[in-house]
Amino acid sequence: MPKTPDYFRDKTILITGAASGIGRATAHIFAREGSNVVVADIDAEGAERVAGEILGTGCGSLAVTCDVTDRKSVEAAVEAGIGAFGRIDFQLNSAGTPGRREVFLGIDDALWRQTHALNVDGVFHCMQAVLPHMIGQGGGVIVNIASMAHRRGGPGHSIHYAAAKGAVVTMTMGVAREFVDRGIRALSISPGPVDTPFHAVSSDELIARMTDDVPMKRFGLPEEIGELVLFMCSDACEYMTADTVYVNGGGGWR
Numbered sequence: 579m580p581k582t583p584d585y586f587r588d589k590t591i592l593i594t595g596a597a598s599g600i601g602r603a604t605a606h607i608f609a610r611e612g613s614n615v616v617v618a619d620i621d622a623e624g625a626e627r628v629a630g631e632i633l634g635t636g637c638g639s640l641a642v643t644c645d646v647t648d649r650k651s652v653e654a655a656v657e658a659g660i661g662a663f664g665r666i667d668f669q670l671n672s673a674g675t676p677g678r679r680e681v682f683l684g685i686d687d688a689l690w691r692q693t694h695a696l697n698v699d700g701v702f703h704c705m706q707a708v709l710p711h712m713i714g715q716g717g718g719v720i721v722n723i724a725s726m727a728h729r730r731g732g733p734g735h736s737i738h739y740a741a742a743k744g745a746v747v748t749m750t751m752g753v754a755r756e757f758v759d760r761g762i763r764a765l766s767i768s769p770g771p772v773d774t775p776f777h778a779v780s781s782d783e784l785i786a787r788m789t790d791d792v793p794m795k796r797f798g799l800p801e802e803i804g805e806l807v808l809f810m811c812s813d814a815c816e817y818m819t820a821d822t823v824y825v826n827g828g829g830g831w832r
Contacts, residue, residue: 593608595671596625596628607807618644619673626641640658655707665711679735679736693742719765725768747768751821766823767823770826770829792830
């Protein structure tokens with residue numbers, strides 16, 4: 579964890595997709611460490627609920643309704659976070675979904691565009707919105723949630739999603755290398771299957787196949803990803819940038 583005691587205290591993280599899953603778990607982990615949390619989600623009620631949970635612990639939190647496919651909505655969320663807490667030190671871009679599972683020849687233009695709008699354009703909008711602020715304050719850390727799918731290709735059910743997450747990995751690498759001399763670190767996490775509402779679109783058969791592919795024989799927990807986000811943002815991880823980290827219980831390679 580961080581080298582400096584209370585490293586995260588009074589710093590601020592903005593999290594998209596924070597109403598549930600990895601985003602929600604990470605919000606609570608950063609609050610545990612004393613950070614302010616900007617809870618951004620298209621689910622306004624869910625965002626308010628998570629922000630209320632964090633405020634109940636005595637930490638600062640702000641709920642913002644944010645559609646990451648809409649640049650102006652993202653810019654407003656970043657501005658609201660800065661207005662409330664003075665700065666944004668960390669950003670976790672967790673919003674994402676395959677929309678629906680589909681074989682390759684069943685992917686129509688609408689599903690392809692929807693998947694890329696959320697998973698690729700959303701990350702693009704979020705990074706472009708926060709980077710000028712981070713550069714101005716002398717640094718910051720951006721963590722993007724990618725997927726193990728980008729290594730496997732998603733055959734039979736998720737090629738549209740795998741392609742989008744591959745773009746996230748590449749975009750993260752490019753941003754990290756372009757802005758490293760301005761105090762910015764950017765990283766991505768490529769999880770295997772994680773037990774979140776994300777898998778509501780997965781069939782029982784697909785879930786069983788995913789579980790069977792993991793030597794640990796279980797899905798990951800959102801908190802296990804959130805703790806990695808915390809480490810990546812800490813001063814114990816200052817030499818790490820541009821990489822994607824695979825978290826998959828030893829599986830996901832077949």
